Amino acid sequence: MADLVNKFLPNVVANWEGDNGFVVAIWQTLYMTFVSALFAGIIGIILGILLVVTADDGITPHKTFYTCLDKLVNLFRSIPFIILLAVIGPFTKLIVGQTIGPTGALVPLVIGTAPFFARQVQLALVEVDHGVIEAAEAIGLSPIKIIFRVYLREGLPELIRSGTLTIISLIGLTAMAGAVGGGGLGNMAISVGYQRFENDVTIVSMLFILVLVFVIQGLGDFAVRKLEH
């Protein structure tokens, strides 16, 4: 087994350990994915809820607020991620103190993902049966309780579905951020595998990313199956 690995994946073995090795790269990718997923998740859920409740047929309609937020979300979604990385450099430095490395990638990853997730949250929550919202209003629930007890509760399976989708697309973004100085498996695949013609490194990097995607998709599907009645 060890011979086979040495024979077919020589560069993977050579690049396994050390500061720029695979072990570190995997951790960097996980770090970028989950830390930015946490922040983008919180921001996205808040923005998504605000979009739903302030919409015309929401529980607390507010036309001006809705229009501004709606446009803002669209604006940030429209900026290509690789350009966003460069454009918000100074802001990134202000927040986390650095623009390179996995931590430097967090800010653009959050800003690039949160609007996308906000839209997903909005789509998930408008799917919640309007009649159930009306029933909750008739029961005498306040808007804040309707958000927590009805919207988030009834929309949970759909939220998890969008969350899964968002994390998977986030993994894609970490690869992109990695390639321009963020580290992680994306960096491994491009600056080691591609640029040094060490194809086995590129392929193994890709395989690790695929495994990560499949695991997350599987967990998401499992949770949705558990929650849906």
Add this chain to the structure above:
Amino acid sequence: MAEQNGIIQLKDIDVTFHNEGKTIEAVKNVSINVNKGDVFGVIGYSGAGKSTLVRVINLLQKPTSGTVVVNDQNLTQLSAKDLRKARRNIGMIFQHFNLMNSLTVYGNVDFPLRDSGLSKAERKQKIDKLLDIVGLSDRAKNYPSQLSGGQKQRVAIARALANDPEILISDEATSALDPKTTTEILNLLGRLNEELGITIVIITHEMDAIKQVCNRVAVMENGELIEEGSLLSIFGNPKQQLTKDFVNTSTHIGSVLDEIRDSGIVDKLSGRLIELNYIGDSTNEPIVVELYKRFQVEANILFSNIERLQSTTVGIMLFALTGDDDKVEQAIQYLNSLKVNVKEISLKKEGE
């Protein structure tokens, strides 16, 4: 204002929607007074504004103008917080049940109780009692997706009753159910009215639903209240065309008349077609025999529908009177002198 002391008082309600430059007057200047203990029916075709009107009662729909007084409280003047409190006194059930799919039957009934301040054990006791009232004690652990439509509506009723409301609003609650289940749900509502003394407002487009439980009826058309009265007066003596249509559909006399006209049976009998409406005891008088004895006029009964509404008999009869012209005339005059409504029906089809 002496007679205006109902538990629900809607006064001069207008509801106007503005949609893409178009103005829709959904409810026009409607006043309704529902007394405590009433089962008040609002009937009308879809788009008549009845759903909008009934949503005004708990202010799910804010009226453009007019006042809403429920339990001597002017709801339009309450703060958002006080309004939410007032809403707990008004239960509501819906056409599509509107249950939480993520909660079990038990959880759905518990839903309005979470802010009630009751302990968990008190809540359980109450939920068990409510599920018993609606006959679903064995379904507590099921999810709504595992229930039939009628069972879902029972859960919704238990949920609506959780905060011991004095008023229950039923918004087309039986329209999505089959006739047998409809009857069961209406019977349940009637029982709640009798046993718990809950005032019920029912909206429907089916006269049969009204007939079964309501004691008072309002008829709506194009946002206006066109007729209102006791069930017996509406059913036995409808005044507006729409009300007559609803009653005729319910007694099937409309379709029978069409058939009679098409068949030419009255011509064959060379008689005149008479419709008779009566409420109460008149039923027992042997009218047909009397007509022959007194005027030698033969009365061929072509159609008859007798119903018991609130323990009172309401009947409708169609017959062809055959005999000498002047005798038939006398017979009709005799009928007019009885406590019945007599109407001669033209044999021409409508519109001819």
